[in-house]
Amino acid sequence: MLNVNKIRHLRKAKVFTQVEMSKKLKMSKATYGNLEQNGNFRVKDLIKLANILDVDICDLFENEVTYTMDSDSNAVAEPAMLYGKDREIYYLNAKIHSLEKEVKDKEEIIQLLKKQKK
Numbered sequence: 001m002l003n004v005n006k007i008r009h010l011r012k013a014k015v016f017t018q019v020e021m022s023k024k025l026k027m028s029k030a031t032y033g034n035l036e037q038n039g040n041f042r043v044k045d046l047i048k049l050a051n052i053l054d055v056d057i058c059d060l061f062e063n064e065v066t067y068t069m070d071s072d073s074n075a076v077a078e079p080a081m082l083y084g085k086d087r088e089i090y091y092l093n094a095k096i097h098s099l100e101k102e103v104k105d106k107e108e109i110i111q112l113l114k115k116q117k118k
Contacts, residue, residue, distance in 0.1 A: 002039040010053045
């Protein structure tokens, strides 16, 4: 589903007004305003919009999340439709979590070895 809030956020992040967007898309301000509100863009306009906002067209849609179980039987959210930087950030955070767990496990081993040495 098209995420109109994300489109609005991306437009504002680029510091574009609805008037500027309407001119770039060659439509009236009222038409663009209605499209941004209801999400009924034509495919060709979505492609132009993604190019203007400098994002992948998939970034204009809702991000779905699925859940899987990790090795400790915890539910873990995985992105079904994360793209670009969102996807990269998700996987970097997952890697950080994995490395933190590995460090903690190694610290426990070190503590056990120190106890045995005494």
